[in-house]
Amino acid sequence: MRGEASSRIRAILVKEFIQLRRDRITFAMMVGIPIMQLILFGFAINTDPKHLPTGMIVPEPSAYTRSITAAMRNSEYFELRHGSMSERQAREALKRGTLSFVVSFPPGFSRDLVRGQEPQLLIEADATDPAAASNAVAAFDQIVESGLRDDLNGPLAQARQPAPPVDVVVHRLYNPEGVTRYNIVPGLLGVILTMTMTLMTAISLTREVERGTMENLLAMPVKPLEVMIGKITPYIGIGFVQVAIILLAAHFVFGVPMIGSFVALFVGLTLFIATNLALGYTFSTVARSQMQAMQMTFFFFLPSILLSGFMFPFRGMPEWAQWLGEVLPLTHFLRLVRGTLLKGSGMNDILPNLLPIVLIFGLVSVIALFRYRRTLD
Amino acid sequence: MTEAPAVIEATDLTKRFGDKTVVDHVSLDVRQGEIVGFLGPNGSGKTTTIRMLTGLLTPDSGSGHCLGYDITRDAEAIKRNIGYMTQRFSFYEDLSIRENLEFVARLYCLRPMAEHVDRTLDDLGLTSRQGQLAGQLSGGWKQRLALAACIMHQPKLLLLDEPTAGVDPQARREFWDQIHRLAGEGLTVLVSTHYMDEAERCHRIIYISYGKVVARGTVEEVIAQSALTTLVLQGAGDGRLVDALRREPGVDQVAQFGNTLHVVGTDAGELRQAVERVVQGRDIRVSEGETSLEDVFIRLMEQYGEARP
Numbered sequence: 001m002r003g004e005a006s007s008r009i010r011a012i013l014v015k016e017f018i019q020l021r022r023d024r025i026t027f028a029m030m031v032g033i034p035i036m037q038l039i040l041f042g043f044a045i046n047t048d049p050k051h052l053p054t055g056m057i058v059p060e061p062s063a064y065t066r067s068i069t070a071a072m073r074n075s076e077y078f079e080l081r082h083g084s085m086s087e088r089q090a091r092e093a094l095k096r097g098t099l100s101f102v103v104s105f106p107p108g109f110s111r112d113l114v115r116g117q118e119p120q121l122l123i124e125a126d127a128t129d130p131a132a133a134s135n136a137v138a139a140f141d142q143i144v145e146s147g148l149r150d151d152l153n154g155p156l157a158q159a160r161q162p163a164p165p166v167d168v169v170v171h172r173l174y175n176p177e178g179v180t181r182y183n184i185v186p187g188l189l190g191v192i193l194t195m196t197m198t199l200m201t202a203i204s205l206t207r208e209v210e211r212g213t214m215e216n217l218l219a220m221p222v223k224p225l226e227v228m229i230g231k232i233t234p235y236i237g238i239g240f241v242q243v244a245i246i247l248l249a250a251h252f253v254f255g256v257p258m259i260g261s262f263v264a265l266f267v268g269l270t271l272f273i274a275t276n277l278a279l280g281y282t283f284s285t286v287a288r289s290q291m292q293a294m295q296m297t298f299f300f301f302l303p304s305i306l307l308s309g310f311m312f313p314f315r316g317m318p319e320w321a322q323w324l325g326e327v328l329p330l331t332h333f334l335r336l337v338r339g340t341l342l343k344g345s346g347m348n349d350i351l352p353n354l355l356p357i358v359l360i361f362g363l364v365s366v367i368a369l370f371r372y373r374r375t376l377d
Numbered sequence: 378m379t380e381a382p383a384v385i386e387a388t389d390l391t392k393r394f395g396d397k398t399v400v401d402h403v404s405l406d407v408r409q410g411e412i413v414g415f416l417g418p419n420g421s422g423k424t425t426t427i428r429m430l431t432g433l434l435t436p437d438s439g440s441g442h443c444l445g446y447d448i449t450r451d452a453e454a455i456k457r458n459i460g461y462m463t464q465r466f467s468f469y470e471d472l473s474i475r476e477n478l479e480f481v482a483r484l485y486c487l488r489p490m491a492e493h494v495d496r497t498l499d500d501l502g503l504t505s506r507q508g509q510l511a512g513q514l515s516g517g518w519k520q521r522l523a524l525a526a527c528i529m530h531q532p533k534l535l536l537l538d539e540p541t542a543g544v545d546p547q548a549r550r551e552f553w554d555q556i557h558r559l560a561g562e563g564l565t566v567l568v569s570t571h572y573m574d575e576a577e578r579c580h581r582i583i584y585i586s587y588g589k590v591v592a593r594g595t596v597e598e599v600i601a602q603s604a605l606t607t608l609v610l611q612g613a614g615d616g617r618l619v620d621a622l623r624r625e626p627g628v629d630q631v632a633q634f635g636n637t638l639h640v641v642g643t644d645a646g647e648l649r650q651a652v653e654r655v656v657q658g659r660d661i662r663v664s665e666g667e668t669s670l671e672d673v674f675i676r677l678m679e680q681y682g683e684a685r686p
């Protein structure tokens with residue numbers, strides 16, 4: 001009877017909810033984890049560092065050197081030390097690590113520039129951390145050009161730097177400034193949900209076993225599907241509390257654009273949360289203790305972070321790793337959430353990402369129901 | 378006397394864990410309205426047998442019916458109609474008494490829920506404590522909550538697995554009064570215990586040792602079957618007598634109760650001679666006593682315990 005099933009589901013659901021409410025530490029964790037991760041990943045970790053200390057060697061200051069200096073300052077990549085330094089001073093500072101860059105104008109720079117003799121401009125970078133310097137160096141060309149654009153006009157227009165022999169055109173779509181957090185914050189949404197949701201349900205059945213309540217639960221007339229629905233549903237609510245925290249921070253703190261369909265985002269989130277909960281629940285039916293369940297969760301969590309495209313660009317991974325990545329719900333969710341937030345995707349656009357999640361959800365649920373032990377054998 | 382219909386009928390239930398046979402061809406027969414005591418030392422297979430009857434464990438061989446339902450095929454129907462109280466408290470310690478009962482009421486689809494819960498709380502005197510968390514209750518109250526939870530849906534059969542372990546005497550007495558009241562209303566009860574006074578409150582007892590039934594019947598029948606003779610020695614406060622008696626042939630058990638000794642043996646004549654040899658010349662009165670259930674059980678434990686490798 002349908003009424004009976006819903007009554008039994010409600011029994012489990014209400015019980016889980018009361019337990020969750022009384023378990024202050026878990027509850028605090030559910031709210032604390034997103035905030036902590038946001039701070040760590042959103043603020044602290046930045047693959048596009050700015051305000052790197054830079055020294056200048058300017059033997060003959062002029063209007064042109066000042067324009068370039070100003071353009072560098074405006075780019076925010078470089079934090080310029082005041083005044084010109086000697087070559088010796090600059091080299092020592094680089095060695096000590098107090099400077100990341102040294103830009104030196106050769107003598108006669110302005111004169112050569114006006115004559116159209118394409119003077120050299122040397123930028124020396126501390127390349128011990130290549131990632132830290134690469135973006136700034138890559139941007140330097142453009143910075144110089146844009147700095148001089150206004151100075152070199154009229155009769156001096158021909159003195160503009162000619163195009164380099166290889167014309168590298170980089171279009172940073174959807175994130176023209178290449179702001180890391182636009183990519184990381186929506187990604188964090190998926191990572192945090194993967195971790196907390198899987199963990200919450202992973203310990204749910206093993207906890208019943210360890211506390212001795214499982215025997216009672218099995219002795220009562222409740223079906224495996226009813227237990228699963230009753231145990232998963234309350235955490236969907238918790239998941240959305242986390243979503244709210246992250247999205248609010250994304251909007252108000254990190255200024256991440258949200259230009260896509262909210263309905264599509266909501267549908268995607270609901271399915272993604274349910275999938276992770278079902279996955280954790282499946283761990284719970286396989287594991288024999290809470291400890292084992294937690295180990296399985298972390299065993300699953302690590303590839304999720306590394307192979308989903310959260311940490312490293314997905315297309316940059318070898319093919320076999322991409323195949324592994326395709327199996328993870330997070331991979332598809334990352335595409336979905338970046339699509340809806342940054343690219344303005346709607347329901348139709350996210351379907352190719354939604355389908356694999358639905359598939360994983362179905363598969364995992366079937367395994368969970370199959371693995372659920374109806375007896376103590 | 379007309380036979381009441383059978384509520385539990387099991388034949389040759391056998392359960393092995395690895396190469397250890399925990400329950401070995403156990404047959405049970407419990408009739409409606411009966412309170413049957415299921416006795417045996419720790420690890421004798423009582424819990425395993427009860428779990429097989431509830432459908433929580435699948436027997437390796439043998440068959441059984443509870444309330445007419447097959448224990449392997451109709452586990453769902455059995456779960457709906459019996460009440461099972463586990464040995465270890467297995468309700469939620471982070472839920473209050475009322476919340477636990479509401480959980481159970483919803484699981485059994487009892488409607489209206491509040492009415493069922495209120496009535497059960499009232500029946501078992503739990504109303505004033507309904508808001509207390511189960512984890513904060515003492516053993517006696519926990520047991521009362523567990524009993525409340527398993528009789529709320531008015532089952533026809535109650536399986537109780539050592540329900541009074543760790544409960545004080547008064548709570549135990551109240552518990553048994555409750556059981557008898559329920560049995561009077563037609564409920565059938567199978568209860569495992571190793572308290573002798575509780576065994577004596579059962580209509581019938583079944584004694585199991587190392588997975589095998591070794592005695593069954595009413596208390597009187599079981600005592601009679603044992604064919605033990607007990608002699609009571611009054612004025613034997615001297616502890617040294619105990620050792621002397623134990624060394625005598627024909628003496629199986631010697632137990633001291635203050636100033637009296639209970640000496641038990643299987644052969645009445647041999648026992649009498651042995652006792653006379655020891656008490657000779659002492660101021661001790663020897664009389665024939667009644668064999669207690671405890672004497673029988675200790676005898677059974679020794680008898681069947683030794684047979685094991």
